[in-house]
Amino acid sequence: IPHSEECFSVDENKSQPSYKYSKEQLLFTEANTRWNDYNNEIEEALLNYTPCSPQKCSCHYGLIKKDLLEFSQGIQKQDIDEAKARGTLYQIINHHLFRDKDCMFPSRCSGIEFFILKIIDKLPDMEFVINTRDYPQVPRHYGSRKPVFSFSKTKDYLDITYPAWTFWEGGPAISIYPTGLGRWDKFRKSIQEEAEKWPWSKKKELVFFRGSRTSLERDPLIYISKKNPDLVDAQYTKNQAWKSDADTLYSPPAKEVPLESHCHYKYLFNYRGVAASFRLKHLFLCNSLVYHVGEEWIEFFYPQMKPWVHYIPVPSTANEDKLIELINFARENDKLAEEIANRGRDFIWNHLRTKDIVCYWKKLLLSYAELLLYEPQKRDGLIEIRKLNI
Numbered sequence: 281i282p283h284s285e286e287c288f289s290v291d292e293n294k295s296q297p298s299y300k301y302s303k304e305q306l307l308f309t310e311a312n313t314r315w316n317d318y319n320n321e322i323e324e325a326l327l328n329y330t331p332c333s334p335q336k337c338s339c340h341y342g343l344i345k346k347d348l349l350e351f352s353q354g355i356q357k358q359d360i361d362e363a364k365a366r367g368t369l370y371q372i373i374n375h376h377l378f379r380d381k382d383c384m385f386p387s388r389c390s391g392i393e394f395f396i397l398k399i400i401d402k403l404p405d406m407e408f409v410i411n412t413r414d415y416p417q418v419p420r421h422y423g424s425r426k427p428v429f430s431f432s433k434t435k436d437y438l439d440i441t442y443p444a445w446t447f448w449e450g451g452p453a454i455s456i457y458p459t460g461l462g463r464w465d466k467f468r469k470s471i472q473e474e475a476e477k478w479p480w481s482k483k484k485e486l487v488f489f490r491g492s493r494t495s496l497e498r499d500p501l502i503y504i505s506k507k508n509p510d511l512v513d514a515q516y517t518k519n520q521a522w523k524s525d526a527d528t529l530y531s532p533p534a535k536e537v538p539l540e541s542h543c544h545y546k547y548l549f550n551y552r553g554v555a556a557s558f559r560l561k562h563l564f565l566c567n568s569l570v571y572h573v574g575e576e577w578i579e580f581f582y583p584q585m586k587p588w589v590h591y592i593p594v595p596s597t598a599n600e601d602k603l604i605e606l607i608n609f610a611r612e613n614d615k616l617a618e619e620i621a622n623r624g625r626d627f628i629w630n631h632l633r634t635k636d637i638v639c640y641w642k643k644l645l646l647s648y649a650e651l652l653l654y655e656p657q658k659r660d661g662l663i664e665i666r667k668l669n670i
């Protein structure tokens with residue numbers, strides 16, 4: 281199809297064939313070429329994508345292998361002694377779970393122990409150090425190589441990734457979740473139910489975000505919302521660090537919104553916080569289109585989720601113009617947007633079940649135990665953690 285300016289300015293006096301487009305053709309062509317790059321991204325991503333089998337949690341094994349490859353020379357007792365300063369020491373001896381008496385965040389430890397106790401009968405003797413802070417502990421490029429388990433990291437860290445405590449309990453406590461965000465098993469059901477009440481065609485044509493200012497990467501979306509509330513509803517809520525309106529970009533803190541209510545909106549944004557944010561998995565279950573900002577910070581299930589297949593990737597450096605462009609792409613390509621939303625939802629629904637989390641823990645700890653070059657002996661001063669009857 282001719283494209284250049286001259287094709288549209290045919291001299292009427294010369295009897296040339298007319299190359300003029302109809303109005304409809306023009307709009308169609310402009311829309312198509314405008315979004316060519318993004319359409320190509322989607323096409324290519326889908327071509328390269330192989331869905332993984334829902335059998336066991338094999339979908340996620342890749343990360344276990346990759347993380348443990350860094351310790352393929354084996355782990356000595358001295359490595360654990362050095363790692364101890366970076367987290368909480370756990371031991372499994374004769375199918376009993378023991379732990380340092382003190383845990384920096386008791387409910388986070390409980391959220392971790394819930395899963396380990398579920399599989400304790402299948403685990404051999406071992407010991408390991410779990411970091412319950414948000415931030416990873418083992419930089420790739422300096423310091424000694426210690427085996428420390430963390431829930432989130434970037435490529436610059438060697439921490440061994442484990443499924444976060446919040447799948448059971450110990451997530452951030454906010455006014456609507458005063459005992460802390462947890463019970464993923466229950467959220468799966470309640471968000472699914474709300475999503476069914478808000479199918480794609482009924483959802484509000486708005487971008488939505490609620491959360492606190494745990495990372496400044498969130499600011500551009502808040503600014504767009506202030507200027508253009510018909511396009512974006514993004515507002516900062518309070519967190520424990522809030523001191524004044526300056527911490528909510530000079531607006532009063534917004535009321536917190538339950539994760540189920542996010543399903544009322546077509547477009548949902550996810551941002552990192554201190555590390556990965558626990559929000560991401562909930563957003564997908566809404567069957568809304570997820571905009572995932574930044575690819576640096578991961579949780580254990582992130583690597584199998586692919587940009588343009590399951591979500592719209594947004595560079596963490598994106599300015600307001602870039603965000604608006606990506607939002608307009610979805611608004612003008614509703615079918616494609618809905619398809620991405622469906623694939624994202626299906627992935628989380630099929631591959632992030634409670635049994636996948638239990639399965640990941642089992643595969644992770646069994647593979648880790650094979651690396652120990654000594655037989656762990658019960659250490660003094662640890663307490664036994666027993667199963668609760670739940």
Ligand code: UDP
Binds near residue numbers: 538
């Ligand atoms: N959250 C929520 N509704 C809100 C604000 C936050 O459900 O209105 C949840 C959010 O999904 C996240 C947690 O509370 O998992 C903490 O959110 P925040 O933005 O404060 O910090 P983040 O963990 O994302 O850095």
